[in-house]
Amino acid sequence: MTFSALAPVVSEYRFCGVTTVQLDQARRLLCRLQDAIRDSVRAAQLRGKRELAGVATVTLADTIYVIDKISEVTVLDWFRENWPKKWPVQLVMEGLDDFSEPATFPARVPVERTIFKCIIDPIDGTRGIMYDKRSAWSLAALAPQRGTATKLSDITVAAMTELPVIKQELSDQFSAVRGRGVKAERIDLRTRRRRKFKPQPSQARDLAHGFASFAKFFPAGKTWLAEVEEKLWRELKAGAEIFDDQYMSTGGQIHELLAGHDRFIADLRPLAFERLRFHSSLACHPYDICTALIAEELGCVITAPDGKPLHAPLDTTTPVAWAGYANRRLARWIGPKLRTLCVSPSTARLLKPCRS
Helix, strand or coil: CCCCCCCCCCCCCCCCCCCCHHHHHHHHHHHHHHHHHHHHHHHHHHHHHHHCCCCCEEECCCEEEHHHHHHHHHHHHHHHHCCCCEEEEEECCCCCCCCCCCCEECCCCCCCHEEEEEEEEEEEEEHHHHCCCCCCCEEEEEECCCHCCHHHCCCCEEEEEEEEECCCEEEEEEEEECCCEEEEEEEEECCCEEECCCCCCCCHHHHHHCEEECCCCCCCCHEEEEEEEEHHHHHHHHCCCCCCCCCCHHHHHHHHCCCEEEEEECCCCHHHHCCCCCCCCCCCCCCCCCCCHHHHHHHEEECCCCCCCCCCCCCCCCCEEEEEEECHHHHHHHHHHHHHHHHHHHHCCCCCCCCC
């Protein structure tokens, strides 16, 4: 069977007359939005708010911390003040589920009259940044509005911006329009000067002496995931010198792939929970993986574990299992083995279902 990850997926989309130049303007708008998010988070960090790590609420999608609420206010204010009225948009983001109607801009525009659906994770990697441990990332992407049929594979514009720890004065920002390459800038937060640079994913042919990881951030499912990971390394005869990195941010993991730091990443938590009959919202969701386009534009391969394109709807609750490869050669080597493991009965029996 051909590993379908190697066939680039470009959705058939229409933007109601929006030109390529205007799509690039939309890309710049998402970058400006994320500049505002970064600045609001930075201000809270510098004020030394100890309560940033406090739990604000728990939703169907995730736990919302105090630091998340700060960024959510920034997002809503920014859209009210800055989003072009000529491009009606529906906003998809955690924290909006309690609204009686979908969030659209301009306000109260019916969803059926919007031309964009914008999915956002203002802070991806909250748990790391709220303890000033590791950079988080602000993620945003645009797709043509197709109502509930709008999927990850429809995304055409994406941006991601680093939210650094307090002692770090530099912030990287990446953005892309499908088929137009990637814009990358490093921003000095003291002077506001921007410097362009070119990220380069790893061109390695194997995993030896490199970083390759399975996401297993929480106790739930960790043993099952580790067993599958170890079995994959054995199937590949990949050797013992493979380094693990548990970056608790899907956006951060995407960055590690596109920056040349990591060679392979798999997040199979939804599969683990399903096999173990364990209910948990602690998984990747569409807003976490919405900037995969940026890595793909640089030559990375991002797919479902079975090698098919990511087709999850643009919502806040659907669990997403995914695999990322730094280059096509690695995808051809690892992908078929991973797919076989994910569907094999022996893997399904690695652990007996636990009682919840």
